[in-house]
Amino acid sequence: xxxxxxxxxxxxxxxxxxxxxxxxxxxxxxxxxxxxxxxxxxxxxxxxxxxxxxxxxxxxxxxxxxxxxxxxxxxxxxxxxxxxxxxxxxxxxxxxxxxxxxxxxxxxxxxxxxxxxxxxxxxxxxxxxxxxxxxxxxxxxxxxxxxxxxxxxxxxxxxxxxxxxxxxxxxxxxxxxxxxxxxxxxxxxxxxxxxxxxxxxxxxxxxxxxxxxxxxxxxxxxxxxxxxxxxxxxxxxxxxxxxxxxxxxxxxxxxxxxxxxxxxxxxxxxxxxxxxxxxxxxxxxxxxxxxxxxxxxxxxxxxxxxxxxxxxxxxxxxxxxxxxxxxxxxxxxxxxxxxxxxxxxxxxxxxxxxxxxxxxxxxxxxxxxxxxxxxxxxxxxxx
Amino acid sequence: xxxxxxxxxxxxxxxxxxxxxxxxxxxxxxxxxxxxxxxxxxxxxxxxxxxxxxxxxxxxxxxxxxxxxxxxxxxxxxxxxxxxxxxxxxxxxxxxxxxxxxxxxxxxxxxxxxxxxxxxxxxxxxxxxxxxxxxxxxxxxxxxxxxxxxxxxxxxxxxxxxxxxxxxxxxxxxxxxxxxxxxxxxxxxxxxxxxxxxxxxxxxxxxxxxxxxxxxxxxxxxxxxxxxxxxxxxxxxxxxxxxxxxxxxxxxxxxxxxxxxxxxxxxxxxxxxxxxxxxxxxxxxxxxxxxxxxxxxxxxxxxxxxxxxxxxxxxxxxxxxxxxxxxxxxxxxxxxxxxxxxxxxxxxxxxxxxxxxxxxxxxxxxxxxxxxxxxxxxxxxxxxxxxxxxxxxxxxxxxxxxxxxxxxxxxxxxxxxxxxxxxxxxxxxxxxxxxxxxxxxx
Numbered sequence: 001x002x003x004x005x006x007x008x009x010x011x012x013x014x015x016x017x018x019x020x021x022x023x024x025x026x027x028x029x030x031x032x033x034x035x036x037x038x039x040x041x042x043x044x045x046x047x048x049x050x051x052x053x054x055x056x057x058x059x060x061x062x063x064x065x066x067x068x069x070x071x072x073x074x075x076x077x078x079x080x081x082x083x084x085x086x087x088x089x090x091x092x093x094x095x096x097x098x099x100x101x102x103x104x105x106x107x108x109x110x111x112x113x114x115x116x117x118x119x120x121x122x123x124x125x126x127x128x129x130x131x132x133x134x135x136x137x138x139x140x141x142x143x144x145x146x147x148x149x150x151x152x153x154x155x156x157x158x159x160x161x162x163x164x165x166x167x168x169x170x171x172x173x174x175x176x177x178x179x180x181x182x183x184x185x186x187x188x189x190x191x192x193x194x195x196x197x198x199x200x201x202x203x204x205x206x207x208x209x210x211x212x213x214x215x216x217x218x219x220x221x222x223x224x225x226x227x228x229x230x231x232x233x234x235x236x237x238x239x240x241x242x243x244x245x246x247x248x249x250x251x252x253x254x255x256x257x258x259x260x261x262x263x264x265x266x267x268x269x270x271x272x273x274x275x276x277x278x279x280x281x282x283x284x285x286x287x288x289x290x291x292x293x294x295x296x297x298x299x300x301x302x303x304x305x306x307x308x309x310x311x312x313x314x315x316x317x318x319x320x321x322x323x324x325x326x327x328x329x330x331x332x333x334x335x336x337x338x339x340x341x342x343x344x345x346x347x348x349x350x351x352x353x354x355x356x357x358x359x360x361x362x363x364x365x366x367x368x369x370x371x372x373x374x375x376x377x378x379x380x381x382x383x
Numbered sequence: 384x385x386x387x388x389x390x391x392x393x394x395x396x397x398x399x400x401x402x403x404x405x406x407x408x409x410x411x412x413x414x415x416x417x418x419x420x421x422x423x424x425x426x427x428x429x430x431x432x433x434x435x436x437x438x439x440x441x442x443x444x445x446x447x448x449x450x451x452x453x454x455x456x457x458x459x460x461x462x463x464x465x466x467x468x469x470x471x472x473x474x475x476x477x478x479x480x481x482x483x484x485x486x487x488x489x490x491x492x493x494x495x496x497x498x499x500x501x502x503x504x505x506x507x508x509x510x511x512x513x514x515x516x517x518x519x520x521x522x523x524x525x526x527x528x529x530x531x532x533x534x535x536x537x538x539x540x541x542x543x544x545x546x547x548x549x550x551x552x553x554x555x556x557x558x559x560x561x562x563x564x565x566x567x568x569x570x571x572x573x574x575x576x577x578x579x580x581x582x583x584x585x586x587x588x589x590x591x592x593x594x595x596x597x598x599x600x601x602x603x604x605x606x607x608x609x610x611x612x613x614x615x616x617x618x619x620x621x622x623x624x625x626x627x628x629x630x631x632x633x634x635x636x637x638x639x640x641x642x643x644x645x646x647x648x649x650x651x652x653x654x655x656x657x658x659x660x661x662x663x664x665x666x667x668x669x670x671x672x673x674x675x676x677x678x679x680x681x682x683x684x685x686x687x688x689x690x691x692x693x694x695x696x697x698x699x700x701x702x703x704x705x706x707x708x709x710x711x712x713x714x715x716x717x718x719x720x721x722x723x724x725x726x727x728x729x730x731x732x733x734x735x736x737x738x739x740x741x742x743x744x745x746x747x748x749x750x751x752x753x754x755x756x757x758x759x760x761x762x763x764x765x766x767x768x769x770x771x772x773x774x775x776x777x778x779x780x781x782x783x784x785x786x787x788x789x790x791x792x793x794x795x796x797x798x799x800x801x802x803x804x805x806x807x808x809x810x811x812x813x814x815x816x817x818x819x820x821x822x823x824x825x
Binding site: 015016019020022023026030108114118121124158159161162165166168169170172173174176177178179180181183184185188189192200204227228231232234235237238239240241242244245246248249251252255256258259262263265266267268270271274297298300301302304305308309357 | 392399400403406407408410411415419422423426427489491492495544551552559570573577578581583587594601603605607609610612613617621
């Protein structure tokens with residue numbers, strides 16, 4: 001439950017939020033068109049064209065802010081952004097109220113509640129259900145104050161309470177829909193994650209057995225296959241020759257080197273080796289302190305996804321990953337990933353996907369793209 | 384933790400979340416409708432509005448059923464009963480003349496709730512179908528209502544707007560999924576891959592450490608001995624250690640050992656000559672020889688018990704450590720009870736065993752004494768093993784970097800089990816190494 005409160009759909013499913021980002025543009029444009037259309041339809045009631053113009057400008061600004069704030073390049077979407085957008089939209093509603101003050105015969109053709117509701121609805125994939133519901137309720141409260149003011153001139157004879165209830169219906173219904181979506185998708189994602197983690201734990205045992213066998217093929221086993229027969233040979237021999245002693249020294253050195261390399265390397269070196277062997281893209285890891293081991297499981301997944309995606313022979317010729325700052329003790333480390341572009345270099349849009357995913361797992365990320373190479377800077381906190 | 388939703392689940396999850404959104408909005412509409420009726424019935428002086436409120440509450444109940452059990456039957460029932468309610472409300476409110484046409488907010492509330500049915504099945508097409516049905520039925524009901532009660536029909540703009548929003552969102556959802564961004568990003572494959580890489584790395588490291596522990600001292604001894612006859616003690620040592628690794632896939636030992644600690648307690652058997660066994664397929668002898676080095680008999684010189692008396696087979700011991708000590712000619716005195724090791728998982732005992740063995744080998748090799756003390760204890764949720772000698776002692780910082788026995792074989796193994804290694808050594812007085820691991824573990 002607490003997870004549903006804290007998590008936004010974007011955090012739970014960053015890729016889903018990236019696919020959803022165009023809906024914000026659609027919603028913002030529709031909201032603006034609706035505001036313009038309704039303003040035009042009740043133009044006879046407009047007493048102050050300036051205020052009406054300001055109202056439309058504020059709606060456009062709210063829409064533009066929503067589009068910019070939710071773009072994958074600026075992920076993750078923060079709560080403050082929601083409040084800025086809602087405040088701009090509410091400002092638009094207030095300006096509209098001012099533009100028709102004293103002249104507003106019909107409340108139902110005011111765009112305020114619908115426009116605010118549409119923007120909140122469009123931002124559903126980026127906010128927690130609580131903030132969406134709260135945004136709806138608070139905007140409805142502000143709009144209700146306007147209704148009280150407007151009701152003095154309205155033609156309706158219905159009680160003010162009825163007008164307030166009806167007027168807040170669009171914003172309340174749409175923010176309820178937004179909150180319902182946010183809650184639903186986070187609940188679905190978390191439920192799936194629990195299931196997946198359970199399955200992964202079960203699979204681990206099988207995986208371990210499989211890996212244990214394949215370790216036989218690794219450099220350690222290759223070394224083992226030399227060391228063990230040698231020792232067996234000495235065990236059954238009468239004498240140790242000078243050549244044996246030299247060979248023993250060589251093997252001991254090799255063994256020490258292997259152990260040291262094993263200790264100093266991390267999963268990332270293994271990934272780099274995989275990419276080098278299987279895809280022919282040179283991947284160089286510069287991680288003197290083994291900082292890659294300190295990344296969380298999700299951070300590792302995000303980095304693996306990025307490196308695997310870049311590590312395609314057509315996208316990159318060479319990938320360098322450098323870790324710095326992990327040993328400074330200043331609480332954060334940096335990763336700089338540079339790839340030399342191949343025949344079909346990645347596009348900004350594609351790259352932003354990975355940047356957004358990285359941001360969703362508490363990696364501060366920036367990507368720069370030139371014709372020759374792709375640079376992704378990642379920064380993470382060390383507990 | 385695994386990031387996000389996998390592609391094959393995204394469709395259904397997204398569809399359910401959107402239906403959930405629709406239901407939340409529908410409840411809000413119906414709730415607002417009930418409140419509105421209450422306001423009109425009390426403050427507005429129209430007590431007959433309570434009838435409308437009652438009809439809306441019936442819709443709430445049916446909507447709850449559809450939301451809970453999204454079957455075709457319930458969806459159809461909700462649509463039919465809901466359309467009937469819209470019809471009834473139209474007949475009730477239109478003749479008053481309060482609303483000039485059917486395009487009014489009061490009718491929009493139940494009509495919107497009707498098209499937000501969500502409905503059975505998943506996917507955009509079926510959802511749009513249910514929504515369209517709801518929309519058409521509500522408009523038809525309103526039309527029929529004014530035909531019966533007499534008023535002016537006009538398409539309800541608010542309901543059209545709600546219908547348009549649902550269609551836009553559903554179509555958008557269906558279209559974006561076609562781009563299949565999830566597969567492109569490969570986040571789930573990456574997540575599995577990192578998991579596998581971490582396990583593999585762990586195995587590699589343990590395999591190397593194992594090889595290092597068992598083979599390195601012999602290689603060094605052979606190198607140091609130079610040409611000459613093979614020392615009998617070296618021969619015995621090699622034979623002993625080869626039994627631990629050759630012809631047996633130790634890593635599989637661990638994997639199997641995890642699932643059943645009630646396995647056989649076969650004592651470790653010496654391996655056949657390595658030349659023959661290295662050609663044995665990996666794992667072939669693993670099951671038969673699932674001896675698990677941690678469960679042998681404790682063999683220690685100087686132990687209070689007669690070494691020939693088998694210790695209780697189910698109590699783990701530090702057999703590898705004692706073999707190492709015996710081979711090195713080291714006399715080990717033990718204080719404490721081996722049963723404290725029973726609180727640890729087999730892998731943790733194995734790590735502790737190997738670390739203690741390395742400690743004892745270090746004593747034999749560097750301390751210049753042939754006696755060591757071993758103390759075992761349990762307290763504060765941790766098992767502590769102390770290895771003490773009154774040898775020459777050393778300064779850890781002066782240990783040359785190529786001597787990695789202490790740093791890796793001991794420290795790395797224990798730290799991998801979330802344990803700690805503390806070391807006190809004074810030149811001329813002796814060395815004490817205290818290994819502590821938390822209870823439990825694999």
